[in-house]
Amino acid sequence: MTFVRPAFRHPDAPVNRLGYTRKFYEGALSTLCAGCGHDSVSGAIIQSCFEMAVEPHKVAKLSGIGCSSKTPTYFLANSHGFNSVHGRMPSVATGAYMANRDLMYIGVSGDGDSASIGMGQFVHAIRRNLNITYIIMNNGCYGLTKGQDSATADFGSVNKSGSANMFHAIDMCGLALELGATFVARSFSGDKQQLIPLIKAAMSHPGFALIDVVSPCVTFNNNPGSTKSYDYTREHIEATGAVDFVPFMNEITTEYAEGDTVEVALHDGSTIHLNKLSPDFDPCDRHSAVSRLYRAKAEGDILTGLIYIDTESKDLHYLLNTADQPLNQLGKDKLCPGSSALDKINAGLR
Amino acid sequence: MLNDFVIRFANVNGTGSASANTIFAKSVFRMGIPVTPKNIFPSNIQGLPTWYEVRVNEKGYLGRRDGIDIMVCLNPQSMAKDIANVRSGGYFMYDSSKDLHRELTRDDVHYLPIPMMQMCMDKFADPRQRQLLKNMVYIGALAALLEIEVPVIHQIIVEQFKGKEKLVTANYEALQMGIDYAKAHFNPCPLPDVQVQRRDKVGDWILMDGNSACGLGAVYGGATVLAWYPITPSTSLADAFGKYAKKMRIDPETGKNNYAIVQAEDELAAIGMVIGANWNGARSFTATSGPGISLMSEFLGLAYFAEIPTVLVDVQRGGPSTGMPTRTQQSDLISTAYASHGDTKHIMLMPSTPAECFEMTADAFDLAEQLQTPVMVMTDLDLGMNDNMSPPLKWDDKREYNRGKVLDAEALEKLERFGRYLDVDGDGITYRTIPGTHPTKGSFFTRGTSRDEYAAYTEEGPAYVRNMERLARKWESAKNYVPGPEVYQQEKKSEFGMLFFGTTTWSALEARDMLEAEGITLDAMRVKSFPFNDEVRNFVDSHDRVFVIEQNRDAQLKTLLVNEIGIDPGQLIPVLNFDGFPITADLIKQKIFKNLVGKLKTPYKAVHVAPGDSQVEE
Numbered sequence: 010m011t012f013v014r015p016a017f018r019h020p021d022a023p024v025n026r027l028g029y030t031r032k033f034y035e036g037a038l039s040t041l042c043a044g045c046g047h048d049s050v051s052g053a054i055i056q057s058c059f060e061m062a063v064e065p066h067k068v069a070k071l072s073g074i075g076c077s078s079k080t081p082t083y084f085l086a087n088s089h090g091f092n093s094v095h096g097r098m099p100s101v102a103t104g105a106y107m108a109n110r111d112l113m114y115i116g117v118s119g120d121g122d123s124a125s126i127g128m129g130q131f132v133h134a135i136r137r138n139l140n141i142t143y144i145i146m147n148n149g150c151y152g153l154t155k156g157q158d159s160a161t162a163d164f165g166s167v168n169k170s171g172s173a174n175m176f177h178a179i180d181m182c183g184l185a186l187e188l189g190a191t192f193v194a195r196s197f198s199g200d201k202q203q204l205i206p207l208i209k210a211a212m213s214h215p216g217f218a219l220i221d222v223v224s225p226c227v228t229f230n231n232n233p234g235s236t237k238s239y240d241y242t243r244e245h246i247e248a249t250g251a252v253d254f255v256p257f258m259n260e261i262t263t264e265y266a267e268g269d270t271v272e273v274a275l276h277d278g279s280t281i282h283l284n285k286l287s288p289d290f291d292p293c294d295r296h297s298a299v300s301r302l303y304r305a306k307a308e309g310d311i312l313t314g315l316i317y318i319d320t321e322s323k324d325l326h327y328l329l330n331t332a333d334q335p336l337n338q339l340g341k342d343k344l345c346p347g348s349s350a351l352d353k354i355n356a357g358l359r
Numbered sequence: 360m361l362n363d364f365v366i367r368f369a370n371v372n373g374t375g376s377a378s379a380n381t382i383f384a385k386s387v388f389r390m391g392i393p394v395t396p397k398n399i400f401p402s403n404i405q406g407l408p409t410w411y412e413v414r415v416n417e418k419g420y421l422g423r424r425d426g427i428d429i430m431v432c433l434n435p436q437s438m439a440k441d442i443a444n445v446r447s448g449g450y451f452m453y454d455s456s457k458d459l460h461r462e463l464t465r466d467d468v469h470y471l472p473i474p475m476m477q478m479c480m481d482k483f484a485d486p487r488q489r490q491l492l493k494n495m496v497y498i499g500a501l502a503a504l505l506e507i508e509v510p511v512i513h514q515i516i517v518e519q520f521k522g523k524e525k526l527v528t529a530n531y532e533a534l535q536m537g538i539d540y541a542k543a544h545f546n547p548c549p550l551p552d553v554q555v556q557r558r559d560k561v562g563d564w565i566l567m568d569g570n571s572a573c574g575l576g577a578v579y580g581g582a583t584v585l586a587w588y589p590i591t592p593s594t595s596l597a598d599a600f601g602k603y604a605k606k607m608r609i610d611p612e613t614g615k616n617n618y619a620i621v622q623a624e625d626e627l628a629a630i631g632m633v634i635g636a637n638w639n640g641a642r643s644f645t646a647t648s649g650p651g652i653s654l655m656s657e658f659l660g661l662a663y664f665a666e667i668p669t670v671l672v673d674v675q676r677g678g679p680s681t682g683m684p685t686r687t688q689q690s691d692l693i694s695t696a697y698a699s700h701g702d703t704k705h706i707m708l709m710p711s712t713p714a715e716c717f718e719m720t721a722d723a724f725d726l727a728e729q730l731q732t733p734v735m736v737m738t739d740l741d742l743g744m745n746d747n748m749s750p751p752l753k754w755d756d757k758r759e760y761n762r763g764k765v766l767d768a769e770a771l772e773k774l775e776r777f778g779r780y781l782d783v784d785g786d787g788i789t790y791r792t793i794p795g796t797h798p799t800k801g802s803f804f805t806r807g808t809s810r811d812e813y814a815a816y817t818e819e820g821p822a823y824v825r826n827m828e829r830l831a832r833k834w835e836s837a838k839n840y841v842p843g844p845e846v847y848q849q850e851k852k853s854e855f856g857m858l859f860f861g862t863t864t865w866s867a868l869e870a871r872d873m874l875e876a877e878g879i880t881l882d883a884m885r886v887k888s889f890p891f892n893d894e895v896r897n898f899v900d901s902h903d904r905v906f907v908i909e910q911n912r913d914a915q916l917k918t919l920l921v922n923e924i925g926i927d928p929g930q931l932i933p934v935l936n937f938d939g940f941p942i943t944a945d946l947i948k949q950k951i952f953k954n955l956v957g958k959l960k961t962p963y964k965a966v967h968v969a970p971g972d973s974q975v976e977e
Contacts, residue, residue, distance in 0.1 A: 066802060069639065069794045082804055082816075089794035091638060092806040093631070094661055100586075100628035104635025104643060105794075107584045107619045112639075112795050130631070133624040332615040336583035337640035337793065341760055343617050344581040346607040348754045354575065355751040358565035359389075 014038050026062035034059045036083040041076060046198030046224030046239075047146045051083045053201050054115065054144075057208040058085060063113065069105055070115045073098040073127055076153050077119035077146035077224075085115075096127025099134035099143075103325075106139045109335040110326045113212060114141040120161040121151050124179045128160075131181075135188045135217050140324040142211040142218050145181055146198070148226035149237035156229030167234025180306070181221045182316055186299050191322035192218035193298065195313045197242050198225065203314060206254035206281070210315065213254075213279045216322035223311060247305055249290055249314035253282040273318055281315060292318055362392050362417035364428040364553050366501075369441045370494075371434050373405035379494030380411040382515050383501065384746065388566055389511045391558040393419045395865075396566075397745045397941065402591065402684045408437040417558050421748055422866030423941040428553055431497050433475070439463060450550070452497060456480075471545060473500055478536055483529065492533035499537020504548055505555045509538070565713070565751050569742035570646075572713035572752065573672050574599025576720030577644055578607060581760045582670070584643035586621045586632030588651065591684045592740040593674040596646040597622075626654035630671070634658060637668045638805060640793035642724045642760075644670035649678045649691045652698060659733050660699025661807045663830075666780075666789070668727035668734075668763070672720060675739040677939045686939025687740035689861055690911035695735050696889055696919060702827065704834055706734045706841060707889040711864040713749035715887075716742065719842070721754075729763040730837050731791060739910070741862045741941045764790045771800040779803045779814040780826060787833030834890060841888035844895055847871075853880040855955065856902035857934075858895075859909065860886040860916060862941060867908050869944035870951065879955055881906070889919065896924045899931070906951050908934040910942050 022030045034055045039048050058065070065087035072078035074095035081090045093101045102116050123131045123145050134143070149162040158166075161181065162174045185193045192214045196204040204222065211218035223242050225231050231238045236245075250271075271292065273281040291297040298317035305312035332339070366383075370376035377398075384396040392415055399410040414424050429450045432441045438453070439462075445451050447467040453459065455472030464470075475493040483489050502509055512534060520526040541548050573596050577585070587597040601620055608617045623629035629645045636643035647655065652673055662669040675691045677683030696705055706726065708719040719736050727734040764784075771777060771792065777800055780789050792801035803814040811822045847868070859867040864885055871881050884898045899905050899920065907917040914933035921928050934950045936942040 064798065066798045067795055071635075087799055087802050089792075089802050090804040091635070092804060092808070093634075094657055094807060097627060097631045097658065100623065100631025101635035101638070103621065103628075104584060104586060104632035104637070105639040106635075107586075107621065107632065108636040108639035108641030108643065109795065129624055130628055133628065137621070326619075329619050329621075330614075330616050331619050332610055332613065332617050336617070336619060337636075339583060339617055341581065343610070344583065344608070344760075345579055345754075348756050350607060351579070351752050351754045355563075355565055358567045359563075 025059055027064065029059070029062070031055065031059045033087070034065060034085055036081070036086045039080075039083045041079065042228045044227040045076070046148065046222075046226070047077055047080050048083065049198040049201065050144065050146055050204070050222050050224055051080045053204040053208055055084045056201070057205050057212065060205070061209055061212065063212070067111070068113045068115060070117065071098050071102045071105065072117040073119070073122035075119040075122050075151070076226075077117055078122060080117055080146070081115075096122050096125070097130055098122070099127065099130035102141055103134060103137065103139050106141065106325065107331075108337040110140070110331065111335050114139075115212075116141050116143045118143065118145050120145060120147045120149060120159040120181075124160040124181060132184075132188060135185055135190045135219070137325045138191055138216045138322065138328070140215055140217070140326075142208065142220070144208075145219070145221045146224040147181065147221055147237070148224050148230055149178075149235070150226050150230040152226045152229055156226070163236040166236040167232065169229050169232050173234070180302070182219065183299070183302055185219045186295060186302065186317055190219055190317070191216040191319035193317040194219065194315045195221045195223070195311070197223045197246055197311075197313055199239060199243065200246070200313070203248065203252055206252045207315060209254040210252070210275065210279070210281045210318075213275045213277050214318070214322065215277070216319070216324045242311060245309060245311050247310040247312055249287070249292065249301065249312060249316060252314055255280045255282060273320060275320065281318070292316065293320060360428065360553050361556055362415055362554070362558060365412065365414045365424055365426060366429040366431065367427045367441075367444070368411040369430065369432040369434045369437050370409050370411070371436070372401060372403050372407050372409045374433075374494070375491040376409070376411065376433070376494045378519060379498050380413075381746070382512060382519065383498055384413045385515050385566065386502075386507050386512050387413070387415055387555055388561060388748070389515070390508060390555060391561050392417050392555060393421060393560055393748055394566070395421045395423065395748065397423060397741065399940070400685050408434050415555065417560050419560060420865060420869040420944065422869050423943050425943050425945055431501070433493070433497070442468065450553070452500065454493065471500070471504070473497065473537070473540055473544075478540070479533065482532065482536065488529060492529060495530050495533035496537040496540070499534040500541040501537075502534070503538045503541035504545065504550050505553060506549045507555050508557070509534075561748065563751050564748050566746045566748055567713040568595070568744055568746050569710070569713050569716040569738050570596035570674065570744060571599040572716035572749070573646070573720045573736065573738065573743070575603050575752070576717040577670075577724075578603045579717070579754055580642065580721030580724040582642045582644050582724060583618050584621070584632070584636040584641050585618070585645070586623050586629045586636070586643065587645050588623050588626045588629045588647070590626075590648050590651055592676050592744045593646040593648050593651070593672065595744065596672055596674060626651040627658065630655040630658040630669070633669055633671070634662050634667050637727070638794075642670070642728075644672065644724070646672040646674065648674050648676050649694070650681065652691055652695050656698040657700075659705065660701060660703050662733045663699065663703045663705065664701070664807055665805050666731040666791070667805070668724075668731055670720075670723045670727050670734055670736070672736040672738065674743040675737065677937075683939045685740070687862070687941055688910050688937055688939065689737075689739055689863070690915065690937065691737065692889075692911070692915040692919060695737065704890070706730065706732060706837055708734065708736045708842065709860040709887050709889075710736065710738055710742065711861050711885065713742070713747050714752055717752045722842070725761040726840055728765075729761055729840060730788060730833065731763060732833070737861065739862055764788060766790050766792050766796070766801060768797045771797040774800065776813070777801050777803070778812045780810060780829070781812040782829050782832070786836040787829045787831070788836060838890050838892050841890065841892065843892045844887055844898070845885040846894070846898075847883040847885070851882060851901060853882050854903040855880070856882045856884065856898060856905040857951070858884050858886060858898070858905055858907045858916070858920075863908050863910060866942050866944040866947055870947035873944060873948045874951060877952070879952070881951070886916065889923075891920065891924055895920070896926075899924075899926050903930070904932060905930060906932045906934050906954070908942070908947055910936050912937045
């Protein structure tokens with residue numbers, strides 16, 4: 010871990026649309042191991058929020074328990090955070106989202122938190138399609154309890170103590186696709202070029218947006234034979250395409266070669282440009298996404314990038330026909346039917 | 360036995376008997392006579408025996424009473440047992456479409472055979488109607504035998520089948536068939552010794568189930584988010600909230616819902632959602648039963664330690680484990696009071712009538728926000744799922760929702776430094792902020808780990824101790840917020856006392872009157888909340904011996920009293936019932952009497968609360 014962070018920032022540091030510098034989006038100093046993939050993901054969240062000119066106090070960051078779940082302390086110091094119970098962040102986020110539909114929700118979880126103890130809640134949050142950016146910092150092991158295999162550790166992957174995992178891995182993206190998730194992406198903590206636009210797109214998506222980020226554990230799972238190490242991931246990474254996210258308010262300045270680019274229009278007017286590497290892949294088609302994911306797996310590759318997006322996503326408030334005004338802002342006049350209504354009820358019970 | 364008897368209906372689950380039986384109870388109630396209807400039902404949807412019992416008692420004793428005066432049996436499965444349960448000299452009405460087995464005859468019981476099924480087969484064509492309407496045939500026969508006013512029954516039928524005129528006509532016909540049959544075949548009819556006669560003993564009271572009252576209380580209390588998981592006997596509470604919200608919480612302009620209901624995947628998720636919503640400033644609650652409390656324990660510890668308002672209604676049933684899911688008990692007190700690991704304590708409210716279910720559920724939202732902690736409303740199956748007579752529900756339109764110590768943007772602006780867990784007022788209750796309030800002030804990290812006054816993570820011993828001691832201070836403050844006990848005498852009359860709560864109340868008060876008649880006077884107090892207020896302590900201290908009456912095996916209220924206010928265990932005598940049936944006055948009386956043999960005191964005048972009056976001197 011790092012003990013000191015220099016307070017100095019360049020006097021001409023760029024500011025975003027709201028007049029905030031990147032520093033405004035930072036959090037407390039990380040207490041994770043030096044080189045931890047999770048810190049890179051925190052950095053990508055900070056960069057994304059800065060570039061998107063998000064109002065930090067209009068963000069709620071929620072997590073469960075574990076190394077990954079500690080990270081919300083390390084970004085967006087001006088946002089409320091909730092480090093809840095192991096594996097139960099999805100339910101807390103669901104309640105919070107029900108209370109106030111106007112905030113932006115960032116959920117951070119790990120492979121132990123989401124794929125083991127919290128599998129039940131993860132699955133049902135997807136089914137309900139609550140509007141949240143759900144980031145799994147996936148290192149294939151339990152870091153905080155010293156490196157036990159997790160449910161996303163690949164079959165045969167060798168951990169630090171030298172034993173090979175005898176169980177097959179749960180693929181969180183494959184599972185999410187199966188469950189009807191409306192936004193599914195995978196990335197690598199060492200690839201900010203890809204991760205930042207994916208986070209921005211996820212934040213703009215009106216529904217459950219999963220980003221499964223391979224984020225190596227430098228202390229317990231970065232050894233030879235591990236399939237979640239930096240080296241292994243770099244060697245086996247295969248992207249669905251180069252991703253660029255263009256927010257609604259920005260002009261499109263990037264040039265793409267014709268025929269290779271898919272433009273995905275998001276609900277809020279933003280656009281995702283996907284510079285595809287494989288011509289038969291369509292990120293708006295669930296079948297195509299599933300088969301592409303399976304093919305990569307069969308070939309021993311780690312497929313990253315935007316895997317699937319449903320541009321017609323309808324979130325939980327839409328499904329429940331909830332009032333536009335956040336429920337936590339409704340006053341007595343809208344909530345309490347009053348004594349005359351009660352008198353009528355009493356009369357009906359005699 | 361004018362206006363004083365117990366009638367039990369033995370039916371098969373799923374045959375439509377519930378609506379006919381309700382018509383019976385409501386008819387007597389509309390004639391101004393207090394009734395206590397109780398469902399005794401199995402964990403089953405169709406086919407198993409189910410009973411419905413009504414105690415009719417013009418004195419207003421609303422507890423359950425042993426001894427069945429009239430049994431109406433339509434279920435061959437349970438018939439042998441049903442006959443055996445009739446008191447000597449009582450009546451046994453049954454469907455005589457098939458002959459009664461010889462072994463089922465008793466010399467000391469009057470038989471009232473009616474070929475209900477056969478009559479309906481002859482009269483009605485539709486097979487479902489034949490089955491449903493035979494229930495109205497026995498209601499008709501009872502009307503004739505007990506002299507229930509037929510126009511009253513007609514009116515209830517009209518109300519129950521509003522908009523379904525064909526059903527009204529068919530029910531009238533079946534009712535009349537029963538009346539005619541009884542008059543033609545039974546002599547004497549009406550019965551000489553069991554009768555109903557109009558009185559004016561119910562005043563403005565209502566007949567309502569506690570679960571509906573809790574659901575409605577949540578609507579009035581400003582709940583906007585309900586997260587729940589189906590479990591008997593609390594399911595109908597969530598249903599009631601949904602029903603009332605649909606009627607009264609849809610925005611007339613937009614047609615959108617000013618509430619949200621999420622049926623969670625399990626109880627863990629349900630309470631997680633409630634905590635998330637409350638953390639984010641909405642009033643949110645869940646309803647569950649004992650097994651749900653077990654599952655929610657970890658989260659309840661988080662809400663206690665992270666200080667998040669949480670409202671939960673526990674409709675208690677028979678435990679442990681799956682226990683008796685369709686029977687009543689008051690056996691979750693300890694598991695709820697101390698739910699979760701580590702040093703935790705939770706606030707409990709204990710209603711005893713639907714009016715209190717309504718009031719306490721609404722109050723729970725104020726209390727939870729004022730004290731920033733879980734508040735549990737402890738009802739039970741008997742109160743929750745049966746129609747209980749109750750004072751009418753009351754709401755004061757001047758009442759505002761008390762959100763407790765919440766800092767808004769303006770207050771934060773003036774504040775130099777916000778300390779989420781800083782005890783500014785010395786009462787252990789700190790100030791909180793709701794996400795999204797201020798761009799740069801008031802944000803903090805909510806966590807289940809130890810933290811300092813400014814919500815920063817710490818494992819420093821002194822900081823942890825300061826926080827835990829402040830939580831204990833808050834617990835002391837809570838005693839001034841929770842409702843005080845109900846006292847049933849102006850001044851001390853006896854060195855013996857009785858303490859009870861919730862659905863034990865009516866039977867306890869009746870037992871007190873029975874003992875009074877035998878020369879034993881007891882002072883009575885009803886506990887309405889945990890932590891216990893000082894009055895509870897004073898009551899115990901001022902009596903030599905206090906009978907603690909409750910419906911569980913291990914004397915859980917007694918344990919809490921000993922634990923929390925350091926009472927000498929020998930001073931508290933448990934009076935317990937835990938067979939799943941509501942406790943009776945007879946049982947209480949006998950147990951107390953046995954304990955007090957040889958200690959008879961000079962009799963005093965009995966005082967008890969009768970429905971329709973306030974305090975009545977007899």
